[in-house]
Amino acid sequence: xxxxxxxxxxxxxxxxxxxxxxxxxxxxxxAGQAAASFGGACVLKAQIxxxxxxxxxxxxxAHTVEQAREIARGLLHRRLVTAQSGEQxxxxxxxxxxxxVPVARELYLSLTLDRNAGYYxxxxxxxxxxxxxxxxxQTPERVRRLTIDPLVGLRAFHxxxxxxxxxxxxxxxxxxxELILSLYRCFLEKDASLLEINPLVVTEDNRLMAMDAxxxxxxxxxxxxxxxxxxxxxxxxxxxxxxxxxxxxxxxxMDGRIGCLVNGAGLAMATLDMLTECGxxxxxxxxxxxxxxxxxxxxxxxxxxxxxxxxxxxxxxxGGIMRCDLIAESLIAAVKAIGNRIPIVVRMAGARRxxxxxxxxxQTDLNIVWQDGLASAAHAIVQLLAPST
Numbered sequence: 001x002x003x004x005x006x007x008x009x010x011x012x013x014x015x016x017x018x019x020x021x022x023x024x025x026x027x028x029x030x031a032g033q034a035a036a037s038f039g040g041a042c043v044l045k046a047q048i049x050x051x052x053x054x055x056x057x058x059x060x061x062a063h064t065v066e067q068a069r070e071i072a073r074g075l076l077h078r079r080l081v082t083a084q085s086g087e088q089x090x091x092x093x094x095x096x097x098x099x100x101v102p103v104a105r106e107l108y109l110s111l112t113l114d115r116n117a118g119y120y121x122x123x124x125x126x127x128x129x130x131x132x133x134x135x136x137x138q139t140p141e142r143v144r145r146l147t148i149d150p151l152v153g154l155r156a157f158h159x160x161x162x163x164x165x166x167x168x169x170x171x172x173x174x175x176x177x178e179l180i181l182s183l184y185r186c187f188l189e190k191d192a193s194l195l196e197i198n199p200l201v202v203t204e205d206n207r208l209m210a211m212d213a214x215x216x217x218x219x220x221x222x223x224x225x226x227x228x229x230x231x232x233x234x235x236x237x238x239x240x241x242x243x244x245x246x247x248x249x250x251x252x253x254m255d256g257r258i259g260c261l262v263n264g265a266g267l268a269m270a271t272l273d274m275l276t277e278c279g280x281x282x283x284x285x286x287x288x289x290x291x292x293x294x295x296x297x298x299x300x301x302x303x304x305x306x307x308x309x310x311x312x313x314x315x316x317x318x319g320g321i322m323r324c325d326l327i328a329e330s331l332i333a334a335v336k337a338i339g340n341r342i343p344i345v346v347r348m349a350g351a352r353r354x355x356x357x358x359x360x361x362x363q364t365d366l367n368i369v370w371q372d373g374l375a376s377a378a379h380a381i382v383q384l385l386a387p388s389t
Contacts, residue, residue, distance in 0.1 A: 006022065018208060038097075040067070051083075072095055108129075108197070109179075109183070109198075122162065124165060127139075163177055244286070249288055271314065297330040298330070314345050
């Protein structure tokens with residue numbers, strides 16, 4: 001789960017990390033009032049769950065209250081398209097209005113999980129800002145990566161070495177050590193998967209300050225972070241994905257026309273691969289889980305059928321925890337409850353497969369086609385929708 005920048009900065013402040021003075025604004029009037037509190041000179045930052053805001057026009061400087069109001073008018077309640085948001089962009093429902101801070105140097109600092117090594121790692125560079133990805137590609141020696149041994153943790157001597165790499169000495173070096181250790185403590189205590197400060201700046205009056213913040217929390221740990229879980233902004237997600245999450249269904253919307261209903265993440269990935277091999281274009285990744293009951297199957301069908309792009313459905317089920325005949329009964333109940341005018345191809349394997357097949361083949365009026373194998377099922381739904389797939 002991601003946090004907005006203003007939420008991440010509020011957490012940083014709790015851990016003693018210096019941030020600019022700022023206010024959140026959800027309307028043009030609120031943006032104007034916030035700008036007035038800074039004497040008119042301020043920076044306005046669109047709050048969305050995506051990076052690349054600066055290059056997309058989502059971060060702008062204002063020198064007067066009226067200028068701030070005009071910037072807010074152009075950003076609020078519109079969709080901002082960035083390199084990370086996708087073609088549809090994300091809705092801007094709030095702005096972070098901050099004081100303008102004179103900057104002497106920009107640095108980069110982050111903590112994340114190295115999934116290959118299974119360790120946390122700290123990444124730092126003496127050159128931060130909007131071009132950090134380009135810097136990492138062109139001059140990798142300007143980026144240092146520190147793998148953190150979980151038995152040792154991040155210690156002061158580690159932080160001191162990073163401070164020297166960032167060319168921070170004297171009181172700035174001491175401040176950097178304290179900031180790095182505080183960031184690591186925040187990372188662990190809040191079950192984060194990513195904390196990023198870009199840029200971390202040295203101000204003209206020689207202070208160390210977090211000018212931007214990215215904060216992602218491990219979804220599996222949200223039961224321990226209830227005060228953070230309630231901060232989730234559902235407006236930043238596709239409405240169907242929000243509904244699926246509330247029904248404990250793993251669902252990711254895609255841009256194809258073939259809806260997929262599968263139980264098991266590995267089987268779902270194989271299903272998408274097979275569809276693509278057969279020339280089809282999946283409309284989603286959807287995993288109802290190995291122990292899905294009838295209610296969950298009905299909810300999954302509703303999600304698929306409410307996607308206007310879905311022209312046909314492929315059901316690929318392995319009856320392990322739940323028997324195939326019970327799954328077939330759930331499918332039939334779901335289709336009857338919701339109503340359906342599009343073709344459905346079903347492939348099932350596992351316990352009581354033949355009983356499940358018989359149940360489905362008896363339903364001649366439900367537009368359900370049975371196939372024995374995954375390849376033949378994928379080919380069948382592609383052919384039924386050709387050439388629209």
